Amino acid sequence: MEAxxxxxxxxxxxxxxxxxxxxxxxxxxxxxxGVLPGVGPVAGVAMLIPLTFQMSPTGAIIMLxxxxxxxxxxxxxxxxxxxxxGEAASAITCLDGYAMAKQGRAxxxxxxxxxxxxxxxxxxxxxxxxxxxxxxxxALQFGPVEFxxxxxxxxxxxxxxxxxxxxxxxMMGIFGLILAMVGMDPVRGLPRFTFGRMEFMDGIGFVPVxxxxxxxxxxxxxxxxxxxxxxxxxxxxxxxxxxEIGDSVxxxxxxxxxxxxxxLVPGMTxxxxxxxxxIAEKKVxxxxxxxxxxxxxxxxGPETANNAHANGALIPLFxxxxxxxxxxxxxxxxxxxxxxxxxxxxxxxxxxxxxGVIASFYVGNVILLILNLPLIGIWVKxxxxxxxxxxxxxxxxxxxxxxxxxxxxxxxxxxxxxxxxGYLLRKLDFPLAPIVLTLILGPLMERSLRTALDMxxxxxxxxxxxxxxxxxxxxxxxxxxxPAFRFFRKKTETLSGEEGA
Amino acid sequence: MINPMNATIKKGRLPxxxxxxxxxxxxxxxxxxxGLVLAVSSAAFAAEFPEKGKTIQMLVGFxxxxxxxxxxxxxxxxxxxxxxxxxxxxxxxxxSGQIAYTxxxxxxxxxxxxxxxxxxxxxxxxxxxxxxxxxxxxSFELLALHVIDPALFAVKADSPFKTLKDVVDxxxxxxxxxxxxxxxxxxDEAFAILQFQKMTGTQFAMVHFAQGxxxxxxxxxxxxxxxxxANVGDLLSQFKSGEVRILGIMDDESSPFYPGVKTFEQQGYxxxxxxxxxxxxxxxxxxxxVDALSGAMKRVSASEDHKKRMADMxxxxxxxxxxxxxxxxxxxxxxxxxxxxxxx
Numbered sequence: 001m002e003a004x005x006x007x008x009x010x011x012x013x014x015x016x017x018x019x020x021x022x023x024x025x026x027x028x029x030x031x032x033x034g035v036l037p038g039v040g041p042v043a044g045v046a047m048l049i050p051l052t053f054q055m056s057p058t059g060a061i062i063m064l065x066x067x068x069x070x071x072x073x074x075x076x077x078x079x080x081x082x083x084x085x086g087e088a089a090s091a092i093t094c095l096d097g098y099a100m101a102k103q104g105r106a107x108x109x110x111x112x113x114x115x116x117x118x119x120x121x122x123x124x125x126x127x128x129x130x131x132x133x134x135x136x137x138x139a140l141q142f143g144p145v146e147f148x149x150x151x152x153x154x155x156x157x158x159x160x161x162x163x164x165x166x167x168x169x170x171m172m173g174i175f176g177l178i179l180a181m182v183g184m185d186p187v188r189g190l191p192r193f194t195f196g197r198m199e200f201m202d203g204i205g206f207v208p209v210x211x212x213x214x215x216x217x218x219x220x221x222x223x224x225x226x227x228x229x230x231x232x233x234x235x236x237x238x239x240x241x242x243x244e245i246g247d248s249v250x251x252x253x254x255x256x257x258x259x260x261x262x263x264l265v266p267g268m269t270x271x272x273x274x275x276x277x278x279i280a281e282k283k284v285x286x287x288x289x290x291x292x293x294x295x296x297x298x299x300x301g302p303e304t305a306n307n308a309h310a311n312g313a314l315i316p317l318f319x320x321x322x323x324x325x326x327x328x329x330x331x332x333x334x335x336x337x338x339x340x341x342x343x344x345x346x347x348x349x350x351x352x353x354x355x356g357v358i359a360s361f362y363v364g365n366v367i368l369l370i371l372n373l374p375l376i377g378i379w380v381k382x383x384x385x386x387x388x389x390x391x392x393x394x395x396x397x398x399x400x401x402x403x404x405x406x407x408x409x410x411x412x413x414x415x416x417x418x419x420x421x422g423y424l425l426r427k428l429d430f431p432l433a434p435i436v437l438t439l440i441l442g443p444l445m446e447r448s449l450r451t452a453l454d455m456x457x458x459x460x461x462x463x464x465x466x467x468x469x470x471x472x473x474x475x476x477x478x479x480x481x482x483p484a485f486r487f488f489r490k491k492t493e494t495l496s497g498e499e500g501a
Numbered sequence: 502m503i504n505p506m507n508a509t510i511k512k513g514r515l516p517x518x519x520x521x522x523x524x525x526x527x528x529x530x531x532x533x534x535x536g537l538v539l540a541v542s543s544a545a546f547a548a549e550f551p552e553k554g555k556t557i558q559m560l561v562g563f564x565x566x567x568x569x570x571x572x573x574x575x576x577x578x579x580x581x582x583x584x585x586x587x588x589x590x591x592x593x594x595x596x597s598g599q600i601a602y603t604x605x606x607x608x609x610x611x612x613x614x615x616x617x618x619x620x621x622x623x624x625x626x627x628x629x630x631x632x633x634x635x636x637x638x639x640s641f642e643l644l645a646l647h648v649i650d651p652a653l654f655a656v657k658a659d660s661p662f663k664t665l666k667d668v669v670d671x672x673x674x675x676x677x678x679x680x681x682x683x684x685x686x687x688x689d690e691a692f693a694i695l696q697f698q699k700m701t702g703t704q705f706a707m708v709h710f711a712q713g714x715x716x717x718x719x720x721x722x723x724x725x726x727x728x729x730x731a732n733v734g735d736l737l738s739q740f741k742s743g744e745v746r747i748l749g750i751m752d753d754e755s756s757p758f759y760p761g762v763k764t765f766e767q768q769g770y771x772x773x774x775x776x777x778x779x780x781x782x783x784x785x786x787x788x789x790x791v792d793a794l795s796g797a798m799k800r801v802s803a804s805e806d807h808k809k810r811m812a813d814m815x816x817x818x819x820x821x822x823x824x825x826x827x828x829x830x831x832x833x834x835x836x837x838x839x840x841x842x843x844x845x
Contacts, residue, residue: 189711321738329567455726
């Protein structure tokens, strides 16, 4: 009850006219930054911090956090409409979202994404109010060993991303892992596969790679065809039908849980949440083969998960004072610039700020939903712009986006190169999602394994000392072995069938 | 006013040209005239640094919002008032600062490009041949040391370790069993632990969290790590909430952020280590310009407003002028040359 009372007090702060205005400004800016390809939440929040110097701490933080989860809404828009991920966590939405847009169902996809984002963000915030303490204690159980096991499980689900050919999917997965090896060795600190180039020391930039693989490659493929606009004809259905809503309930709920839980774990990124949600949906679905052809589940799950993740990632900041992601680290900086130290003490010393900010999460999510639903009609009209013109504008924005990640022209080269690679791979009918998945999870897996081995001074036994890790790894083993059995069984069945005939 | 002129002659290609010119009195007079113009313009240039409306770029080799960035931004905003021109922070994160250090040392030495220099990253990057740095010690013209963030040892509140001696005893009884965190093999924490091991004759199980202090802290609060080695700015919240006990701080004075916590020195271990942050210009920047920049930094560091803002952020302000900073750099470089082989 005390939590409820505090929350009500928080609402009086969050609903004060000036704070409402800041939440609104943050939401609008966040949506805009999300829409711009490549310009992600970290850059957005960092750019805005100097502007907040003169504001009250509560207003400043409300605006910055609104901007943070606002980007998760905005990132979806270009993924669905143009196959260009507005930011990393929305990359996976391209697969089914863009397929839906090509069928004239862009409005439906955007609506479901907005609703899912709202539900995900709200559920994560409710978790923050009701169960922040227990959830945090649970997240703390995840040390390097458990983290490693979790990622192995995620990667073994990679098979779930296989399109027509398992072999091709695995090849792409390995390609992604090889790319992930580039850069400084996480423990020894020695450069690997950098060809003497300093720019490679931090590895190959993830944002330029996905923009190239998805966005630029899409544009290259499209330019081969006659430049006509997408089937705008069937754009009438903006509102999702009963069946689409029904199909989305499960993915939205699962996405909320996945995003909130992974958000709690420092080091997990929003993209990892949305990818794992996509894989989970494909595993659960009765029609896994149809993923990639415009399944609403493939939009609803990941889009919910990345928003739940954004809000979930703020939980450890409030309970432990630990920033769980780079963007949250920037937000933590904003707290401190205003003389506030985020952590459990904030609730005692500055209860109005803490609860005001939390209440503003609800307010912000409502604002974003109200803002986004009517705008869908306008966003969809983007597709009516002649393609020749639209492409030029998108390419320009992608260049700026790639540059903005670390103010480096090298990243533009990386993006262009991966645009060409993506184009060739698509021509050869290779799936692109496994590359991105392993590129995200590979470094996380390596780091956690190496850290775990540091802890045991090289003894692999440490992995089997953790019950959580053992359970997760056994699950992974089952997932890896099961299809092999099914494969042989099918073979014998077809063989016996032939004999019968 | 003469100094910038001298510097130009020493550094530039002028002496050779002058040699040719002695053959022709006419040309000599042209040289003298142009030399005069140069002298006048340099003098004007120095007097006018920074020119009105010309932006000074401050390169920061770490991401926006991090503690290096925040300290640099507070300095930049103070310098804007002192110098009357805009000071723009440009983040060029990557390769532990090396990308920005390279850009800084290759920039035009005119004072309009300056950058942050962090210990240990700026020093270790050119000392370690594997990093293939294109710069060296002499590539930096130091302007000021701004912040030191001393390293510390912390344990969870329920840990059996009450003092540094308890940690040393445990490590002696169980070599390579006491788990202690760092934020990477070339981080200040790693160097500090190496020094501590050498000093006490112990061996720890060093666990490197290359992703940064947040991951180390999570593992630590989850009980996976026995001792957290971090910096003063990292534990403000956890100290306040009573979750952690800080065993010692590696500084020569106690920290205002942790009242009642002893230094290593006070417990008999003469260990001082920190992640420190200063500013530099590219080598070859005219002396008058260097003086203008370092003077502005000195005045900013002394201002009450700046002191308060830095304290709010949990940053330990420790100003050193270029002479002191140079001496500190030399001493620090010597320590790292000793320790670096131990990390391989």
